[in-house]
Amino acid sequence: MYKITQSDEKIIIKGIKDFDPIHTFECGQCFRWNKEEDGSYTGVVKGKILNVKKDGEYIIFDKTTKDDFINLWMDYFDLKRDYNLIKEKLSKDSILKEAIQYGEGIRILNQDEWETTISFIISSNRGIPIIKKSIEALCKKYGTYIGAYKGKRYYDFPSSKQLFKCSEEEIKESYTGYRAKYIVNTTCMIEKNQVDLYDLKKLFTYDARSELLKLSGVGPKVADCILLFSMEKYDAFPIDVWVKRVMEYFYIHEETSLKKVQLFSQEKFKDLAGFAQQYLFYYARELGIGK
DNA sequence: GGGCAGGTCTAAG
DNA sequence: CTTAGACCTGCC
Numbered sequence: 039m040y041k042i043t044q045s046d047e048k049i050i051i052k053g054i055k056d057f058d059p060i061h062t063f064e065c066g067q068c069f070r071w072n073k074e075e076d077g078s079y080t081g082v083v084k085g086k087i088l089n090v091k092k093d094g095e096y097i098i099f100d101k102t103t104k105d106d107f108i109n110l111w112m113d114y115f116d117l118k119r120d121y122n123l124i125k126e127k128l129s130k131d132s133i134l135k136e137a138i139q140y141g142e143g144i145r146i147l148n149q150d151e152w153e154t155t156i157s158f159i160i161s162s163n164r165g166i167p168i169i170k171k172s173i174e175a176l177c178k179k180y181g182t183y184i185g186a187y188k189g190k191r192y193y194d195f196p197s198s199k200q201l202f203k204c205s206e207e208e209i210k211e212s213y214t215g216y217r218a219k220y221i222v223n224t225t226c227m228i229e230k231n232q233v234d235l236y237d238l239k240k241l242f243t244y245d246a247r248s249e250l251l252k253l254s255g256v257g258p259k260v261a262d263c264i265l266l267f268s269m270e271k272y273d274a275f276p277i278d279v280w281v282k283r284v285m286e287y288f289y290i291h292e293e294t295s296l297k298k299v300q301l302f303s304q305e306k307f308k309d310l311a312g313f314a315q316q317y318l319f320y321y322a323r324e325l326g327i328g329k
Numbered sequence: 330g331g332g333c334a335g336g337t338c339t340a341a342g
Numbered sequence: 343c344t345t346a347g348a349c350c351t352g353c354c
Binding site for chain 1: 343345348349350351352353354
């Protein structure tokens with residue numbers, strides 16, 4: 039399917055369509071990928087460091103192996119899915135057709151359930167720079183040290199077991215504010231198996247969602263993010279301020295309630311709602327719609 | 330320096 | 343079941 043070549047610790051892939059690291063990492067689904075001076079992105083996934091760069095028709099995966107590419111990164115970057123088909127379907131809508139042109143290289147990552155849950159609890163009611171800072175601090179304090187790359191030290195996202203040892207005060211040291219209590223409560227629920235995060239993928243979206251809503255600090259928006267970004271529930275449609283504004287601006291033509299936007303979007307985009315959300319989010323931010 | 334920022338929780342109608 | 347306020351705090 040893809041042509042893979044290897045040199046040193048670099049894996050070079052030719053033939054990946056519909057993938058641009060910038061679009062994928064800047065569309066709001068992840069917080070631990072950071073831009074390097076050369077325009078590449080470095081991140082940590084499942085205890086492994088990776089650097090990704092697009093160079094024309096090549097994607098260069100640095101600091102990894104062919105085995106990891108096939109067993110880990112193919113799945114993480116959703117490279118088995120035909121995004122062209124999804125775009126074709128969504129492009130029947132003229133607004134989405136426009137939005138897709140801006141974020142044509144978006145792929146929805148298959149992230150870890152636990153990391154996604156805690157990350158999006160932290161994300162509520164704040165801007166992206168502070169969210170990233172918060173999560174990095176948490177990783178550095180409580181995550182396992184993995185190694186260095188380009189002179190920076192990298193840490194894994196702390197496991198539920200690692201976080202379970204922390205007090206609310208300790209969590210607060212990572213700039214989490216009042217969300218520290220949510221993190222402590224949710225960690226406790228996970229450790230006591232009151233919700234089995236790694237079992238929810240099997241359930242229908244609605245059932246998985248109601249399980250997630252039991253967690254402290256997880257409301258409708260955060261639950262939808264967890265479903266979409268870590269459980270392959272592509273009918274989920276997370277509505278944050280940006281998506282709400284873009285939906286009202288282009289489709290509904292008036293300010294309305296979250297509930298109405300939710301119903302409207304699910305009905306309109308159905309099983310592709312999550313993909314539509316990503317294109318619209320990127321589009322809204324690029325254009326600064328509704329600011 | 331005061332207001333804002335990828336929502337959730339809680340209490341009340 | 344829908345709506346209004348409070349909420350940590352770093353950053354612009």
